[in-house]
Amino acid sequence: MTDLTLAPNIAGPDDFYAELLAAHEGLTKAESDALNARLILILANHVGDREALRRALAAARHPGTDEA
Amino acid sequence: MTKIFEMPLYPYTRTADQDAAAPVRHTAMIVGAGPVGLAAAIDLAEQGVPVVVLDDNDRVSFGSRAICFAKRQLEILDRLGCGQPMVDKGVVWNLGKVFFGDRRVYDFNLLPEEGHHRPAFINLQQYHLEDRLVARVRDLQRQGAEIELRGGNRVQAVDDLGDRVRLGIDTPEGPYTVETDWLIACDGAGSPIRSMLDLDFVGRVFEDNFLIADVVMEAEFPTERWFWFDPPFNPGQSALLHKQPDGVWRIDLQLGWDIDKEEEKTPERVIPRLRQMLGDEVAFELEWVSIYTFQCRRMERFRHNRVIFAGDSAHQVSPFGARGANSGIQDADNLAWKLGLVIQGRAPEGLLDSYDAERIAAADENILNSTRSTDFITPKSEISRLFRDAVLDLSEHYDFARPLVNSGRLSLPSVYDGSPLNADDALEGGPARTRPGAPCPDAPAGEGYLLDRLGGAFTILTLDAEAPERVSEAGIDAARVALSAGDDPTGALAERYLGAARSAIYLIRPDQHVAGRWPAYDEARIRAAIRRATGQE
Ligand SMILES: Cc1cc2nc3c(=O)[nH]c(=O)nc-3n(C[C@H](O)[C@H](O)[C@H](O)COP(=O)(O)OP(=O)(O)OC[C@H]3O[C@@H](n4cnc5c(N)ncnc54)[C@H](O)[C@@H]3O)c2cc1C
Numbered sequence: 001m002t003d004l005t006l007a008p009n010i011a012g013p014d015d016f017y018a019e020l021l022a023a024h025e026g027l028t029k030a031e032s033d034a035l036n037a038r039l040i041l042i043l044a045n046h047v048g049d050r051e052a053l054r055r056a057l058a059a060a061r062h063p064g065t066d067e068a
Numbered sequence: 069m070t071k072i073f074e075m076p077l078y079p080y081t082r083t084a085d086q087d088a089a090a091p092v093r094h095t096a097m098i099v100g101a102g103p104v105g106l107a108a109a110i111d112l113a114e115q116g117v118p119v120v121v122l123d124d125n126d127r128v129s130f131g132s133r134a135i136c137f138a139k140r141q142l143e144i145l146d147r148l149g150c151g152q153p154m155v156d157k158g159v160v161w162n163l164g165k166v167f168f169g170d171r172r173v174y175d176f177n178l179l180p181e182e183g184h185h186r187p188a189f190i191n192l193q194q195y196h197l198e199d200r201l202v203a204r205v206r207d208l209q210r211q212g213a214e215i216e217l218r219g220g221n222r223v224q225a226v227d228d229l230g231d232r233v234r235l236g237i238d239t240p241e242g243p244y245t246v247e248t249d250w251l252i253a254c255d256g257a258g259s260p261i262r263s264m265l266d267l268d269f270v271g272r273v274f275e276d277n278f279l280i281a282d283v284v285m286e287a288e289f290p291t292e293r294w295f296w297f298d299p300p301f302n303p304g305q306s307a308l309l310h311k312q313p314d315g316v317w318r319i320d321l322q323l324g325w326d327i328d329k330e331e332e333k334t335p336e337r338v339i340p341r342l343r344q345m346l347g348d349e350v351a352f353e354l355e356w357v358s359i360y361t362f363q364c365r366r367m368e369r370f371r372h373n374r375v376i377f378a379g380d381s382a383h384q385v386s387p388f389g390a391r392g393a394n395s396g397i398q399d400a401d402n403l404a405w406k407l408g409l410v411i412q413g414r415a416p417e418g419l420l421d422s423y424d425a426e427r428i429a430a431a432d433e434n435i436l437n438s439t440r441s442t443d444f445i446t447p448k449s450e451i452s453r454l455f456r457d458a459v460l461d462l463s464e465h466y467d468f469a470r471p472l473v474n475s476g477r478l479s480l481p482s483v484y485d486g487s488p489l490n491a492d493d494a495l496e497g498g499p500a501r502t503r504p505g506a507p508c509p510d511a512p513a514g515e516g517y518l519l520d521r522l523g524g525a526f527t528i529l530t531l532d533a534e535a536p537e538r539v540s541e542a543g544i545d546a547a548r549v550a551l552s553a554g555d556d557p558t559g560a561l562a563e564r565y566l567g568a569a570r571s572a573i574y575l576i577r578p579d580q581h582v583a584g585r586w587p588a589y590d591e592a593r594i595r596a597a598i599r600r601a602t603g604q605e
Contacts, residue, residue, distance in 0.1 A: 037458035045468040 080220025158190030491584025497568030
């Protein structure tokens with residue numbers, strides 16, 4: 001069974017969060033949506049593991065339930 | 069020049085059935101001389117089963133229709149004795165380009181797996197395929213096979229009489245009645261037989277219209293598949309350019325659902341669109357234009373007592389992935405040996421239910437695949453368009469996104485996992501691709517190829533294992549084909565059939581699907597597997 005990491009795993013959380021927002025700066029809503037979609041695809045490919053992805057989808061869709 | 073699809077190939081002639089006092093009773097009749105009906109008829113005739121094919125027309129399919137025939141179908145045609153002429157005529161291609169909007173986002177090379185006799189697929193107009201199938205029927209007739217092709221015979225009534233089927237047939241010289249033990253309905257998507265029996269065609273999933281144009285071009289376009297998402301000349305839709313033999317190019321333009329079909333088909337509408345697509349400098353001539361409407365759906369069951377549906381009459385898919393004619397030919401491949409054994413009294417009627425089990429699963433797989441392609445090509449919601457466009461944008465720069473691009477997945481044969489005909493998989497370390505239910509992948513074997521050695525009967529394939537030369541069980545004869553890993557210096561044979569195992573015995577069905585496999589010959593288990601694979605367990 002592949003675990004989905006839901007414990008803190010990013011060093012420098014505030015910096016990362018700022019970078020995430022910065023990436024969207026100056027974009028229209030449509031451009032931001034497109035960026036998000038590209039980002040999801042890039043990250044999903046990086047994870048690769050289908051079981052981890054399935055859990056991530058479940059955790060995003062129903063936060064707090066056991067499925068993840 | 070008269071086009072091949074305008075020439076009568078099997079014109080109506082009067083038969084003795086029309087003058088008989090009482091309805092003549094046949095063994096097997098097939099309605100429809102399309103690719104599926106012809107393939108089924110040839111298969112039955114090769115088994116020595118007399119067969120009559122009825123078609124209301126007398127010529128090959130009008131226009132090119134299906135153009136892409138996959139390897140498995142070519143292998144089936146090889147078994148039916150007419151693969152080579154198809155491959156000789158067809159166009160082999162491996163290169164493609166993908167466009168998004170006005171950009172060319174990437175090129176690809178399919179790099180097909182080595183060690184197969186046949187290419188991954190060929191492009192060939194459906195009328196050429198049918199023409200060669202008819203030629204094969206004529207060959208068989210010359211060799212004395214009881215296979216008859218009746219043009220100008222329109223079936224207009226069908227009655228299930230329990231132990232036989234009665235058909236009312238109309239001809240240019242008036243109607244007549246016949247009876248048949250078995251009827252295969254290969255009468256196409258609009259199947260009149262289906263309607264006459266009042267049977268459902270359920271699961272309409274998707275509706276769209278495609279403008280299909282065959283153009284003859286003077287310019288030397290490369291032999292590649294070009295696919296456009298949302299091109300400037302067809303905004304919001306898709307387009308496909310594909311090469312066929314004889315300098316003919318297939319152009320598919322997706323039109324959407326809400327259109328005026330008659331209007332879209334006129335040269336005034338078509339030619340400017342094509343000009344925009346091909347560029348002003350390219351000279352072309354329109355050979356054939358049609359609007360193709362499809363739904364994704366299938367019958368709930370394909371077998372209805374003695375009437376059995378195959379091909380488009382049983383299921384319809386979107387054209388993405390060329391699954392229409394391809395899957396229909398596999399239906400015929402699956403059905404013919406079973407029906408042959410039942411007719412010859414060598415297997416119980418119940419064997420035919422496995423046709424339902426296996427081919428309904430295959431139809432569902434095809435519908436799933438073509439629905440997924442359709443969802444990618446025509447996103448149904450804002451969010452699905454967002455992801456689709458993101459995939460295409462990324463595909464321009466990153467390899468990882470390219471496998472996500474779905475402009476139609478090549479038709480691959482289904483593995484009949486869970487089929488009632490399968491024996492347990494007893495070959496430890498055996499490759500997954502040759503597990504019970506799988507179609508045998510080809511591989512080099514000695515001077516030739518494995519599939520050419522398997523033929524169309526039950527076979528015991530041994531790899532570095534001993535077995536009797538022949539096993540006869542419950543009316544079935546299975547002959548041995550003995551091979552060794554060393555028969556293929558490239559290693560493909562061992563990789564595909566042995567995997568981590570040192571030796572293997574395969575029981576292979578007449579349609580070249582694996583029925584069971586073992587590390588060594590075990591008389592009792594092989595016999596049980598033969599009974600199981602013929603519905604006698
Ligand atoms: C315009 C068009 C374009 C297509 N393009 C593609 C494509 O690009 N790719 C793809 O994979 N597939 C395509 N298809 C689908 C493909 O052609 C079919 O999947 C394939 O022909 C199915 O073969 P079949 O033998 O089941 O039926 P068909 O080829 O339809 O044959 C049915 C036969 O039954 C006969 N018949 C019907 N009713 C009666 C009756 N009452 N009595 C006697 N005979 C009867 C007809 O005359 C016909 O010959 C296209 C279809 C059409 C119509």
